[in-house]
Amino acid sequence: xxxxxxxxxxxxxxxxxxxxxxxxxxxxxxxxxxxxxxxxxxxxxxxxxxxxxxxxxxxxxxxxxxxxxxxxxxxxxxxxxxxxxxxxxxxxxxxxxxxxxxxxxxxxxxxxxxxxxxxxxxxxxxxxxxxxxxxxxxxxxxxxxxxxxxxxxxxxxxxxxxxxxxxxxxxxxxxxxxxxxxxxxxxxxxxxxxxxxxxxxxxxxxxxxxxxxxxxxxxxxxxxxxxxxxxxxxxxxxxxxxxxxxxxxxxxxxxxxxxxxxxxxxxxxxxxxxxxxxxxxxxxxxxxxxxxxxxxxxxxxxxxxxxxxxxxxxxxxxxxxxxxxxxxxxxxxxxxxxxx
Amino acid sequence: xxxxxxxxxxxxxxxxxxxxxxxxxxxxxxxxxxxxxxxxxxxxxxxxxxxxxxxxxxxxxxxxxxxxxxxxxxxxxxxxxxxxxxxxxxxxxxxxxxxxxxxxxxxxxxxxxxxxxxxxxxxxxxxxxxxxxxxxxxxxxxxxxxxxxxxxxxxxxxxxxxxxxxxxxxxxxxxxxxxxxxxxxxxxxxxxxxxxxxxxxxxxxxxxxxxxxxxxxxxxxxxxxxxxxxxxxxxxxxxxxxxxxxxxxxxxxxxxxxxxxxxxxxxxxxxxxxxxxxxxxxxxxxxxxxxxxxxxxxxxxxxxxxxxxxxxxxxxxxxxxxxxxxxxxxxxxxxxxxxxxxxx
Numbered sequence: 123x124x125x126x127x128x129x130x131x132x133x134x135x136x137x138x139x140x141x142x143x144x145x146x147x148x149x150x151x152x153x154x155x156x157x158x159x160x161x162x163x164x165x166x167x168x169x170x171x172x173x174x175x176x177x178x179x180x181x182x183x184x185x186x187x188x189x190x191x192x193x194x195x196x197x198x199x200x201x202x203x204x205x206x207x208x209x210x211x212x213x214x215x216x217x218x219x220x221x222x223x224x225x226x227x228x229x230x231x232x233x234x235x236x237x238x239x240x241x242x243x244x245x246x247x248x249x250x251x252x253x254x255x256x257x258x259x260x261x262x263x264x265x266x267x268x269x270x271x272x273x274x275x276x277x278x279x280x281x282x283x284x285x286x287x288x289x290x291x292x293x294x295x296x297x298x299x300x301x302x303x304x305x306x307x308x309x310x311x312x313x314x315x316x317x318x319x320x321x322x323x324x325x326x327x328x329x330x331x332x333x334x335x336x337x338x339x340x341x342x343x344x345x346x347x348x349x350x351x352x353x354x355x356x357x358x359x360x361x362x363x364x365x366x367x368x369x370x371x372x373x374x375x376x377x378x379x380x381x382x383x384x385x386x387x388x389x390x391x392x393x394x395x396x397x398x399x400x401x402x403x404x405x406x407x408x409x410x411x412x413x414x415x416x417x418x419x420x421x422x423x424x425x426x427x428x429x430x431x432x433x434x435x436x437x438x439x440x441x442x443x444x445x446x447x448x449x450x451x452x453x454x455x456x457x458x459x460x461x462x
Numbered sequence: 463x464x465x466x467x468x469x470x471x472x473x474x475x476x477x478x479x480x481x482x483x484x485x486x487x488x489x490x491x492x493x494x495x496x497x498x499x500x501x502x503x504x505x506x507x508x509x510x511x512x513x514x515x516x517x518x519x520x521x522x523x524x525x526x527x528x529x530x531x532x533x534x535x536x537x538x539x540x541x542x543x544x545x546x547x548x549x550x551x552x553x554x555x556x557x558x559x560x561x562x563x564x565x566x567x568x569x570x571x572x573x574x575x576x577x578x579x580x581x582x583x584x585x586x587x588x589x590x591x592x593x594x595x596x597x598x599x600x601x602x603x604x605x606x607x608x609x610x611x612x613x614x615x616x617x618x619x620x621x622x623x624x625x626x627x628x629x630x631x632x633x634x635x636x637x638x639x640x641x642x643x644x645x646x647x648x649x650x651x652x653x654x655x656x657x658x659x660x661x662x663x664x665x666x667x668x669x670x671x672x673x674x675x676x677x678x679x680x681x682x683x684x685x686x687x688x689x690x691x692x693x694x695x696x697x698x699x700x701x702x703x704x705x706x707x708x709x710x711x712x713x714x715x716x717x718x719x720x721x722x723x724x725x726x727x728x729x730x731x732x733x734x735x736x737x738x739x740x741x742x743x744x745x746x747x748x749x750x751x752x753x754x755x756x757x758x759x760x761x762x763x764x765x766x767x768x769x770x771x772x773x774x775x776x777x778x779x780x781x782x783x784x785x786x787x788x789x790x791x792x793x794x795x796x797x798x799x800x801x802x803x804x805x806x
Contacts, residue, residue: 155638160650279785281736283743284778287762294769301765396645400740404763414649415744430650433643441641 138449145445149438156434157210160427161203206427215431216424220417225428229410233432235304236402236409240394240436242325243332247340247390250333255344256371262349270345274338282397286331286404299327302406328405332394339393343386347379354378380451388444392437469798472791479784483596487556490590491570491578495751496554498575498585501527503771504537506580506588514541521546526574545571580773582761588773592780595753599742600784602669602754603735607727609673610734611680615723618684619715623692623707633685639678647675648737652746661752668747672737680726684719691718721799728792732785739781755781 197205206216215225258267277285293299300306304324312320351357352375360374402411410429417425482489507524523544527537547569555565570576579589617636621629651671659667691697697714705713735755741747742756750757758777761767767774 152638152641156642156647159642159647163651279782279789281732281739281778281781281785283736283739283756283759284781287759287768287775287778291762291768291772291775294765301768392641392643396643399645399649400744403744414646415746418649418652418746426650430643430646433646437641437643 141445141449145442149442152438153431153434157207157427157431158203160430161199161206206424210431215428218417218422218425220420220422220425225424228413228425229428229432232408232410232413233436235407236395236398236411237436239325239328239402239407239409240332240391240398243329243336243394243398244387244391246329247333247336247394248387251337251340251344252376254337255341256348256376258341259345259348259352259375260367260371262345267345270341274341277334278338282331282335282400283404285335286401289327289331289334290404293327300324302327302404304408324407328398328401328407331401331405332397335397336390336394340386340390344379344383347382348375351375351378377451381448384444384448384451387447388441391440391443395433395436395440469791469794472787472794476784476787476791479787480600483593483600484559486590486593486597487558487564488566489568490587490593491553491567491576492587492590493554493556494586494590494594494753496586498581498587501575501577501581501585502583503535504577504581504585505771506773507577509547509578510544513544519544519546523547524571524576524578545574545576547571547576579776580771582758582774583767588758588776591753591758592755592777595755595758595777596780596784598665598748598752598754599735599738599756599781602665602672602738602748603731603733605669606672606676606734606737607730609669610676610730611723611727613674613677614680614726615684615716615719617677618681619688619711619719621681622685622688623711623715625689629685633682636678636681639675640682644675645737645740648672648741649746651675652741658749661748664748668738668741672734676730676734680723680730683722683726687719687722688715691715721795721802725792725795725799728788728795732788735781735784 209216213226215229217223218225218228221228254270258270261267280288290301294301300323302324304321306320306324348371356378357370357375360370365374398407398409399411399414401407402409403415406412410433414426414429416422417429486494504527507527509522509524510519511522512518513523523546526540526543526545528540530536530538548571549569550566551570552565553567553570555563558564575587577587577589579587579592581588582591617632621632648671652667692710692715694714697710700710700714738747738754739756739759742754743760745757745760747756748754755777759774761774
């Protein structure tokens, strides 16, 4: 089934380019939409960061209005959006009022932690969901399928917030895991390996929460996709040729079932990013979630806009990656795009 | 059309659960905002039938609490004094469903305040707060789902039925909306609305925000149905007889979307309940002292509460039966839809 792949790869270069341009265009459109929406929301705001200063008798009205004009808050929304857009293009996402510092480095430090958490969770979720889904597809309606299905159903009816708080409580009561944060107090005195181990220990709880909450959806889709291909004629033919069962499942059924799963992969990145927002707050992981929450409470305009946009960017990047994988894995998409 | 037995069973379970929450005033012994400052963090009281001397009582009772000598942060069970529970007695007045004045409670005790699920840091009865908080959270989910289904159905039918360039624009917009990280957007939306608002206003804001951001998925589903519905033979026939667009939409297109919309409702309601709970948990939803499942849980963000008072986790456990109900209902409705499709 992979016979024509290398040849097609070489000749389809222009097809790939067209496909890429289309996807990039879509991604840019999404980012624009997200930024316009967040800016529109700011127009709904009844106040801003500097309004609170007015109540302070030590700050004169002139200072407040000077600050407002300095940050362009006295301009109408479209021109403010234009200024922000052009400066963001140049890598300057505005200024944090609360931290009195540019937004981008502040966000970058938190985004790194969020990415570390959600990427680990994504990889682990799929490493667990793939074998489980294939296993239950192979023994469909028999005990392994029932067992996996039952466990998924239990996880599905526990709301994320209940799962997160419950596991945190368990960790606190048993003292097996640190109750939150990303590093221990004496971290600096540790060796490199010790530091890595410390980080892994802190990551274990949030990653477990994220992986468990992602499992039901992923396992169900893997099972459905693999079960469908297992009924196909080419699997029967391969079986008749005496190809071993595990090879049949992993090398024949799984690649044929890859199409919906790769789309799901892109979706799961987004879901885990969104989910990590809550999990980070619960386990005090110093990521984008708690930072964004803090900025909302402080009405730190450009931090909120930057944070929302950065998470949209991650999401778009995840979908883009899934599209690329799809192009690579599915010859039908390649030929379809070239035909267009 | 819809398989009666299975979905009906889950629907019945949900009705019972919702009636319990709607009748919170009756099932809860106290007002959810009433404080008992001498009794912070009382652990849940156990209901007994057999007293310390081994004697069996037909009327269930609980034991009172006393603060041990020299202590201020823990309680001892005072097993010398059984406090019998009284049922269907008059107590603090409340308004059933917000209108009917009523003062009858399922249970309470005359001498001592009974805390079956314990109290929070202000000595407020957790059982009452969970029941009343459920009213807020469930109602927020229901209202937001209704709003986004109305929006989605309206946009979806219009888009599918009339087609053309409006259809193209609306559906591209829906795709964009579905690809956006909506929890972050909800954050952003909330960020720029007034922070300290009255509970009612906060409630309406949250419902509006969740409902409006959630229109895309139902709109796309309904559009697909409307698209196929308008090409059905009997619809063409009706159009040939000169039926107006309004008549066709109302009589022929909308009824065909009904079962899909109902299924979507069962999927969306728990999601939207969870959205409200998450926002309130993070402190940007329904403000105190009005209880909601989310802000009841937010005290767990303090390490001391998390480590010492396990019953503060009970609001999260209270959500689970509702989620079981909604998820089982939605999956049995989806099964029914699938069989209906195969049958036709």
